[in-house]
Amino acid sequence: METGINSFLINISLIFLFMSLTLYVMRTVLPIQPTSPLFVRFWFGVSNGLTAILLTINSIELGDARIDLRLIPIALSATFAGPFGAIVTLSLIFIGRTTLHGMSAPFIDSLLLLLVFFLFSLVMTRLPIRQGRGYAIYIGSGALLVLIQVRGSVNETIFINVFVPYFLMLSFGAWLCYWAAKKIETHLWMFLLHTHRATIDELTGLPNRYRTLEQMNDLEMSGKPWTLLVIDVDHFKQLNDTYGHLAGDAALRHIGQTLERHRPPSGFVGRYGGEEFLLVIEGGEGMTKVAEGIVQTVRHTTFEFQGEIIPMTISIGAAIAGHEPSMVVFERADEALYEAKRNGRNQVKFA
Structure with a gap:
């Protein structure tokens, strides 16, 4: 038995x-x-x-x-x-x-x-x-x-x-x-x-800050060339104050979906927080054209809220990674973003 x-x-x-x-x-x-x-x-x-x-x-x-x-x-x-x-x-x-x-x-x-x-x-x-x-x-x-x-x-x-x-x-x-x-x-x-x-941002459905920074770290560890775009929605506070927070949420979803649809095949887009997004791209060639194309795409993609068309633009700070930590690359791209906003927004600046 x-x-x-x-x-x-x-x-x-x-x-x-x-x-x-x-x-x-x-x-x-x-x-x-x-x-x-x-x-x-x-x-x-x-x-x-x-x-x-x-x-x-x-x-x-x-x-x-x-x-x-x-x-x-x-x-x-x-x-x-x-x-x-x-x-x-x-x-x-x-x-x-x-x-x-x-x-x-x-x-x-x-x-x-x-x-x-x-x-x-x-x-x-x-x-x-x-x-x-x-x-x-x-x-x-x-x-x-x-x-x-x-x-x-x-x-x-x-x-x-x-x-x-x-x-x-x-x-x-x-x-x-x-x-x-x-x-x-x-x-x-x-x-x-x-x-x-x-790992997912509930509002936009994109990867959140943690997951996006993890992707940056993975590319840093791989030793491959890569580029970081820090993207900020222009005049977002004014949009919130004028149309309300529901319009602001809808605008963020709109921007997130637009970035996801038009990112390069090797790109990884996530929401960093507030009205900021990060686009991490493997490679360093032709990134000026890529970044400027994204600015134009957002500018020409119609955003409509409750029957009213609201103009939307973004500013981008970009940095091509060298042999440096990913957070140093982020700081350079972030500084380039502030330069783009100081110079009138709706544009790209490279670090």
Whole structure:
């Protein structure tokens, strides 16, 4: 019995390992569901298929019999990724079983059970059932299919000594794996949400000061040439005083979107704070033309608020980085910005 329990724990650990790695790799596309993109459901099905094959290889010995828990990854795949995920998982199981054991009568019986399970998943997706309840139905239905298959072909002693422990292990393991999957999914989702909030400016949707300074530091550490543009919205206080803070917020969003649309392909734009933006560009050639083009683009891009067109211009201070810390580059660009504003705004000055 101790050997069976140890094997059970190893099997559950295998499911946890593959499930955790899969959800982590797919953390940017969570939650995984039957309506997720096809490639997401495919790879989720592949992961569960590989898990099922490993569970078959590491099957649990109960006396002279061997059982496995491959129904758990099949149910996970069907629950999260729908019929497509299930058929990918079942296909891998078919390939794995054929490769390892060849065609046999028990294998054919198992294949028929898997096909029935797949057809059942097609029906399940059309029913308005909560995910957890649907998973329980998959597990219960799979166990029922196994029971129907073995009840008439084994004696009572084998049934009690082998299949009763199997159903207990399956039930407990299935609950444990689903609970862990939901916890991991929720944790990764919350982590991404907090990361997003920590690095994105809520008003403009651009990277915030922290993320933009981090980009500057990355370019500094890379040793590549790079350029910094410090961008300030002209007469922003006057706009706020004349039209109100809602207009000011709308103007900042407008400027941010304009900069994002027209930045160079190697450029990274973020909001530094207030009415200031930073544009970090990899490279140092032709930056005068780039900066002047941005000033003209903003000047000629219409900003309308509550039916009124409001002229918008920006001033830019620019500095091409040498072999110096990124904050020194920022100070030079910032000083050039103040020179641009002193000279009448709506222009570019290079440090």
